[in-house]
Amino acid sequence: MRKQPQRQISLNGLKVWRLQNGIISLIFLLIIIGVFVASYYLHWPYWIGAILTGLWVLQVVFGIWLIPKIRHRIWRYEVFENEIEIQHGLIRVTRVIVPMVRVQHVDTSQGPLLRRYRLASVQISTAATVHDIPALELEEADELRDYISRLARVTEDDV
Incomplete structure (x- = not known):
């Protein structure tokens, strides 16, 4: 089997991927805030917002910290x-x-x-x-x- 390619992408690429995912997380957070506001005024159950908040926390942990680091380690050419x-x-x-x-x-x-x-x-x-x-x-x-x-x-x- 052929050995893996040696050249990696820039470490600054990791920062860019994290920043991109941070922007996505911010948009998702604004949607969650909108759901909480709608829950208050439209008398929706609060558990919807709580579930979305939990998903947001997972997205922040995985999307901003873990996944970009793994992608950077694997990306080679x-x-x-x-x-x-x-x-x-x-x-x-x-x-x-x-x-x-x-x-x-x-x-x-x-x-x-x-x-x-x-x-x-x-x-x-x-x-x-x-x-x-x-x-x-x-x-x-x-x-x-x-x-x-x-x-x-x-x-x-x-x-």
Whole structure:
């Protein structure tokens, strides 16, 4: 069996994932507050809000602290001369090998949170799918994009 890819995404990616999940938690908390207000005025049972609060606490613990840490530990990639190997997943770990001859184009992208931490994601497009390597340092993402692009061109010229 092949050993797992060696390169990991940035540690700042962990911060971004936690911040994203924190924003989702905040929205969920506002909904819970709305349910408690509705319970007061519409005389709904309070246990609905209590159950939602318990789910919110679980979501905060797992979504902000545990899951991003596990995702960061599992997310790996490596670029070889003839292929790109990507490993990701949380419960079911997936390892994908993308042959260089299949690569059509490579992009980098940034959302506001990635930009804040000087990170970017690399998207590798083939005819059938798009593979994503999230949360790389901006310079590393640019270098990786250019490197894969060069390798894909060389491989295409060899065919």
